[in-house]
Amino acid sequence: MIIYNWYVTILSKWIEKSTLFLLNYKKFQKTICTGHSACEKIVRKAGKRIFAICFAAAFKRAVRIKVENMEIYESLLEAVSREYDTIALLKESERGRVSLVRHRGSGTRYIFRHFSGSGEVYQKLLGVSCRNLPQIMEVGEKNGQTVALEEYIPGDTLGEILEGGLLSAAQAKQVTRQLCGALWVLHSRGMVHRDVKPDNVILRGDEAVLIDFDAARVYKSTGQGDTQILGTTGFAAPEQYGLSQSDGRADIYAVGVLLNIMLTGEHPSRKLAKGRMGRIVQRCTMVNPEKRYRNILHLMEVL
Numbered sequence: 001m002i003i004y005n006w007y008v009t010i011l012s013k014w015i016e017k018s019t020l021f022l023l024n025y026k027k028f029q030k031t032i033c034t035g036h037s038a039c040e041k042i043v044r045k046a047g048k049r050i051f052a053i054c055f056a057a058a059f060k061r062a063v064r065i066k067v068e069n070m071e072i073y074e075s076l077l078e079a080v081s082r083e084y085d086t087i088a089l090l091k092e093s094e095r096g097r098v099s100l101v102r103h104r105g106s107g108t109r110y111i112f113r114h115f116s117g118s119g120e121v122y123q124k125l126l127g128v129s130c131r132n133l134p135q136i137m138e139v140g141e142k143n144g145q146t147v148a149l150e151e152y153i154p155g156d157t158l159g160e161i162l163e164g165g166l167l168s169a170a171q172a173k174q175v176t177r178q179l180c181g182a183l184w185v186l187h188s189r190g191m192v193h194r195d196v197k198p199d200n201v202i203l204r205g206d207e208a209v210l211i212d213f214d215a216a217r218v219y220k221s222t223g224q225g226d227t228q229i230l231g232t233t234g235f236a237a238p239e240q241y242g243l244s245q246s247d248g249r250a251d252i253y254a255v256g257v258l259l260n261i262m263l264t265g266e267h268p269s270r271k272l273a274k275g276r277m278g279r280i281v282q283r284c285t286m287v288n289p290e291k292r293y294r295n296i297l298h299l300m301e302v303l
Contacts, residue, residue, distance in 0.1 A: 073140030076147050080112055095214065100152065109152040110137065113214070119146030121216040124189050132182035132209055153209045159198035162262065169277060172262040173303055175201070178208040179255060180300040187248040187296055190219050194246060196254035197235045198261065219247050234267055238287050249289040252299055256284020256292075 084101040087109065091098040096115025102108070111134070113122075122139040129135060135151040158175070161167075167175070179201065186193055195215035202209045237253035239246050260268040260281040268285050272278045280302060286292050293299040 070140070070142045072138065073142040073145070073147055076138055076140045076149060077114075080147075080149070084110070084112070086112075098214075111150045111152050113148040113150070114145070115214060116145055119148060120218050121191055121213045122146065122148045122150075124191060124218070125186075125213070128185065128189075130182060130185045131207055132178050133185060134209060134211055153202045153204055153211060155202045155204040155209070157199050158201040158203060158208070158258075158262075161203060162198055162265070166265055167262045169263065172259055172277070174206075175203075175208045175262065176255060176259050177300055177303050179210055179258075180296050180303070182208075182210040183248070183251050183255070183296045184300070186216070187251070191216055192219055192246055192248055193251050193254075194236070194240060195232055196251055196258060197232050198258065201258075217246075220245070237289070239289060247289070248296055249292045252284050252292050252296060253286075253289075255296075255299065256281045259284070 080101060083105065084103055087100045087102055089097060089099050090111075095117060096113065099112045099114075101110050101112045103110070119139050119141045122136050123141075125133070125136045126139055127136070134153050137149040137151065139146065139148045141147075179196065183193060183196075191213075193210065193213065193216050195212060196210065200210060200212045202211055235254040235257050237246060237250040240250055257268060259277065260266070260271075260273050263273040263277060264271045268281050273281055280299075284292055284299065293302065
């Protein structure tokens with residue numbers, strides 16, 4: 001089954017990238033060669049040859065990437081066991097575990113994740129630099145298992161800070177705008193976080209950092225619904241429960257709930273923030289995604 005799913009993934013990615021070529025080829029064949037049988041045969045033959053070459057190249061590249069990921073998976077596991085000390089087990093579930101580790105030579109701390117499922121989101125974030133996201137240092141996949149080494153972000157979670165009291169409107173607005181910046185990095189790369197909540201936001205000085213991409217997914221334009229129901233009750237948008245496929249507007253919903261909690265300490269369904277901020281929260285948390293802000297940049301501009 002794993003091999004089958006991998007093969008289907010390769011084909012779907014290749015087909016998606018080849019769409020433009022196929023459309024242009026069909027258009028050329030229709031407009032230039034119609035009525036000329038010899039020309040039609042030549043173009044059809046050339047098209048099939050190019051088609052085969054493109055497929056072979058894409059398949060070869062996918063196989064190479066697959067092998068490289070497997071090698072990275074094994075070498076990263078070995079390196080962590082040999083060169084790092086485990087300081088604490090931060091989270092453990094059926095999907096896997098998250099640990100705080102320290103490199104023995106440099107003393108630098110990192111987050112090490114080992115879980116079952118796709119590492120596609122971590123692969124897409126590899127090498128991405130954003131002050132409101134942790135940097136992903138290395139990712140490897142093998143037989144449906146993923147390992148990832150990421151930057152450790154020191155500081156208190158927003159949940160811990162809110163236990164001591166609410167934020168001012170100015171503070172809440174600053175945190176929300178920074179989270180919008182982090183989400184824009186994800187959304188612009190076709191990803192949805194799907195688990196924006198106080199415990200997944202760390203305040204590093206005056207910077208809000210969005211962490212934990214275990215529930216994140218890559219948005220598929222052809223999908224009808226989420227393949228897995230993930231997220232946190234109260235913050236997860238209605239579509240995350242299988243009503244439709246979640247996109248960036250699911251994160252807008254969660255940001256609206258988070259903004260309201262920073263201001264009132266309550267879910268907007270129980271107590272809505274007053275004034276303009278309350279109206280922003282209300283639009284963010286509309287049940288129908290079409291009635292929310294059209295994208296995360298639009299919300300950032302309103303704030």
